[in-house]
Amino acid sequence: MTTLVVQDEVAExxxxxxxxxxxxxFISPWILGFLFFTLGPLIFSFIMSFYDWPVVxxxxxxxxxxxxxxxxxxxLFWDSLWITVKFGLFFVPFNVILGLLLAVLLNQKVIGTxxxxxxxxxxxxxxxxxxxxxxxxxxxxxxxxxxxxLGLAGIEGPNWLGDPNWSLxxxxxxxxxxxxxxxxxxxxxxxxxxxxxxxxxxxSGVPAWARLVYITxxxxxxxxxxxxxxxxxxxxxxxxxxxxxxxxxxxxxxxxFAMYIYDNAFKYFEMGFAAANSxxxxxxxxxxxxxxxxxxxxxxxxxxxxxKTEANDD
Amino acid sequence: xxxxxxxxxLLFLSAMFIIPFYWTFITAVKNIGELYQFPPVFWPNEVMWxxxxxxxxxxxxxxxxxxxxxxxxxxxxxxxxxxxxxxFGFARFQFKGRDAIFVLLLxxxxxxxxxxxxxxYMEFNMLGWINTLKPLIVPAYFADAFFVFLxxxxxxxxxxxxxxxxxxxxxxxxxxxxxxxxxLMMPALVLVGTFHFxxxxxxxxxxxxxxxxxxxxxxxxxxxxxxxxHETDITSIAAITxxxxxxxxxxxxxxQRYIMDGSIGSSVKG
Numbered sequence: 001m002t003t004l005v006v007q008d009e010v011a012e013x014x015x016x017x018x019x020x021x022x023x024x025x026f027i028s029p030w031i032l033g034f035l036f037f038t039l040g041p042l043i044f045s046f047i048m049s050f051y052d053w054p055v056v057x058x059x060x061x062x063x064x065x066x067x068x069x070x071x072x073x074x075x076l077f078w079d080s081l082w083i084t085v086k087f088g089l090f091f092v093p094f095n096v097i098l099g100l101l102l103a104v105l106l107n108q109k110v111i112g113t114x115x116x117x118x119x120x121x122x123x124x125x126x127x128x129x130x131x132x133x134x135x136x137x138x139x140x141x142x143x144x145x146x147x148x149x150l151g152l153a154g155i156e157g158p159n160w161l162g163d164p165n166w167s168l169x170x171x172x173x174x175x176x177x178x179x180x181x182x183x184x185x186x187x188x189x190x191x192x193x194x195x196x197x198x199x200x201x202x203x204s205g206v207p208a209w210a211r212l213v214y215i216t217x218x219x220x221x222x223x224x225x226x227x228x229x230x231x232x233x234x235x236x237x238x239x240x241x242x243x244x245x246x247x248x249x250x251x252x253x254x255x256x257f258a259m260y261i262y263d264n265a266f267k268y269f270e271m272g273f274a275a276a277n278s279x280x281x282x283x284x285x286x287x288x289x290x291x292x293x294x295x296x297x298x299x300x301x302x303x304x305x306x307x308k309t310e311a312n313d314d
Numbered sequence: 315x316x317x318x319x320x321x322x323x324l325l326f327l328s329a330m331f332i333i334p335f336y337w338t339f340i341t342a343v344k345n346i347g348e349l350y351q352f353p354p355v356f357w358p359n360e361v362m363w364x365x366x367x368x369x370x371x372x373x374x375x376x377x378x379x380x381x382x383x384x385x386x387x388x389x390x391x392x393x394x395x396x397x398x399x400x401x402f403g404f405a406r407f408q409f410k411g412r413d414a415i416f417v418l419l420l421x422x423x424x425x426x427x428x429x430x431x432x433x434x435y436m437e438f439n440m441l442g443w444i445n446t447l448k449p450l451i452v453p454a455y456f457a458d459a460f461f462v463f464l465x466x467x468x469x470x471x472x473x474x475x476x477x478x479x480x481x482x483x484x485x486x487x488x489x490x491x492x493x494x495x496x497x498l499m500m501p502a503l504v505l506v507g508t509f510h511f512x513x514x515x516x517x518x519x520x521x522x523x524x525x526x527x528x529x530x531x532x533x534x535x536x537x538x539x540x541x542x543x544h545e546t547d548i549t550s551i552a553a554i555t556x557x558x559x560x561x562x563x564x565x566x567x568x569x570q571r572y573i574m575d576g577s578i579g580s581s582v583k584g
Contacts, residue, residue: 022487023412026403029396030419033456038422041433048433055439102327108320117574119328122335125566126559128516129534133555134338137548145337148354177334184574208316237426240518244538258428265432266523278429285426 045275053272066276077277079252080260081284083168087256088235090172095231096224099182104216106183107190117187121180132244135174136161139245164253167246171254174241182227189223190216218301225296229289236285257281335559342366342552349548366557369550377529378536385447385532386514389454393510394503396457401465402491406477422459427519435523449524450517450532454510461506468502469495501572508569512562533558 024031049066053059070077102120106113123131138146139160147157160170193216201211217224239258242248248255261281265274341349343362348355369375404416438449472495480490496503521535531539537558540551566573 020409023403023407023409026407026487026491027400027415029455030400030457030459030462031415033396033453034418034422036437037434037453037456038425038430041430041437042425044433044436045429048436055436105320105324105327108317110317110320110324114574116324116328118570119331121573122563122566123331125512125562126516127512129518129537130516130555130558133537133551134334137341137552138334138337143350143352143354145333145354148352177331233424233426237428239428244518244541261428261431265435271432271436275432278426278432282426282429286424289424 045278048272049276049279051272053270053275055269055271059272062272066273067280070273070276070280076252076255076260080255080257083253083255084236084238084257087168087172087238088232090169091175091235091238092228092231094172094176095179095182096227098176099179099186099227100220100224102179102183103186103190104212106187117184120183123177124180127178128240129244131174131178132241135170135177136245139170161246162250164251167250167253171238171241171245174245175238182231185227186220186223189220193219221296221300222302225292225300229292232288232292233285236281338552338555338559341548342369342556344549346549365549366553369553370557372547372550373536373539374528375533375536375554378531378533381447381530382515382532382534385450386511388451389514390507390510392451392455393458393461394507396455397461397465397506398496398499398503399491400457400462401469402495404462405466405469406474406487406490406495419459419462423463431519431523438524444524445526445530447525447530450514450520454514458510461510464506465499465502468499472498504569505572508565508573511565515558515562 050061050063051059052062052065106117106120138144141147141159141162144157144160146160150157158166160166197215197219198211201215206214237258238256239262242254242256242259243262246254248259257277258281261274261277264270264277340356340358342365344355344358345360345362348358404412404419434449435444438444441448443449443452476494477490480494485493516534517532518534518538521532522538525531525535533554537551537554540547540554
């Protein structure tokens with residue numbers, strides 16, 4: 001009898017233990033992935049950044065030397081950083097504003113919105129190498145369709161990929177072709193704005209542009225904030241398109257910061273130096289996102305109720 | 315008036331988005347003569363379908379295709395399985411540190427890939443995984459943060475009473491996940507699977523960094539090799555580009571209603 005009770009207790013105990021463990025078992029794939037593919041690498045790369053660390057051979061502790069060389073001795077660091085910033089200054093506003101424009105157009109009561117939405121999203125489906133080869137041929141100096149079309153309008157097109165004055169703009173345009181994701185996010189935001197606001201404004205005789213400025217943009221601002229931040233991050237990570245379309249040239253006019261990191265790591269095998277580069281990128285992205293987030297209190301409008309449900313959700 | 319303006323704007327913009335596709339397609343099927351004609355030929359006299367065959371045999375694209383399919387299929391399975399498990403864990407259990415861990419998960423989305431690129435390479439190197447497809451497959455079994463977030467938001471919309479009723483009937487947590495939530499999650503899983511498929515299929519940097527031998531190449535890597543191998547072979551480049559675009563486009567058309575119904579946007583809003 002007593003043994004049975006003990007057995008019961010043990011079973012109970014075990015049951016409770018399993019019950020407690022279950023949620024952790026469910027989330028364990030992510031926990032393990034976080035340890036091995038995120039946290040581990042982050043720590044590893046932080047340590048590496050203080051070493052002279054070739055792929056094979058002796059590694060030596062060099063303290064802050066990697067950071068010092070990068071900031072004071074390597075002009076490529078500042079050049080590539082400046083190119084990335086220039087790219088971002090074009091890409092981020094255009095990506096958000098054009099995305100907004102498309103979303104606003106699609107939010108009108110027009111026939112075939114589904115059709116247009118699909119077309120605008122299509123390029124986002126094929127990003128990468130295919131996108132680059134498509135644009136390389138479009139930009140072709142002699143045979144490209146872009147310069148032919150410009151020629152029809154009486155404009156002599158530049159040598160897009162061969163002229164350092166135009167190459168960065170060429171990459172901006174090719175990147176903007178994939179703004180379907182931004183458009184989709186903003187469109188969802190637009191559709192969740194209460195129709196009554198617009199109706200009330202219409203009745204009071206508020207013109208269309210004022211409705212855009214005083215209703216749409218404030219109501220949409222949380223989504224705009226999100227797209228601004230993701231655009232900044234993707235601007236800084238720009239690598240595939242530049243690597244394949246221009247290879248950083250001509251005259252290093254499209255030598256992005258991400259390419260600088262990539263070359264230091266996989267061309268010169270300076271793993272420690274490249275790790276230091278990547279930490280600088282991380283900090284810049286973090287600082288920029290924080291700045292946008294901080295400044296957002298001035299221009300992002302959260303509806304009281306929306307904020308509350310958000311808090312509840314998370 | 316404004317309506318006419320809206321339509322012309324939409325038509326003009328969609329032309330900008332469509333022309334590059336059309337241009338690539340006709341480039342692939344033109345004969346050499348028309349390829350370099352100026353002004354350009356907008357509808358080729360003769361559609362050279364055989365260009366696709368010629369391009370395909372210029373490199374071992376059979377092998378590349380096989381590798382791409384292996385990577386995409388295995389990693390998609392991993393992503394669907396692991397993400398739904400984790401999302402279920404976050405959505406349906408109360409446990410110590412849940413909210414803190416979830417915030418941690420969200421914040422990992424902010425970490426640029428470039429920071430992890432180098433140490434991950436070293437890690438895979440130590441494991442002996444360089445020049446194998448493993449670095450492109452195995453991490454997918456450990457749940458991507460964005461997909462977890464998306465699926466969790468989806469599970470949260472399912473009434474908890476369903477779980478409670480199942481538990482009354484004696485179902486355990488695994489059965490609730492496997493028998494109830496996995497089927498209910500189907501639309502969200504289609505979305506996750508589509509997004510992951512596109513990422514994996516289009517991925518260039520991963521294969522570029524981890525693969526060395528031609529026998530291990532994926533399609534994207536093979537296509538990029540054309541630039542070095544056949545400097546002027548525009549036709550083959552365009553043909554393979556078209557081939558590379560087809561699977562994601564087909565998948566997109568099937569999954570379209572899930573992508574367009576706003577799940578992405580609403581999940582962003584939280």
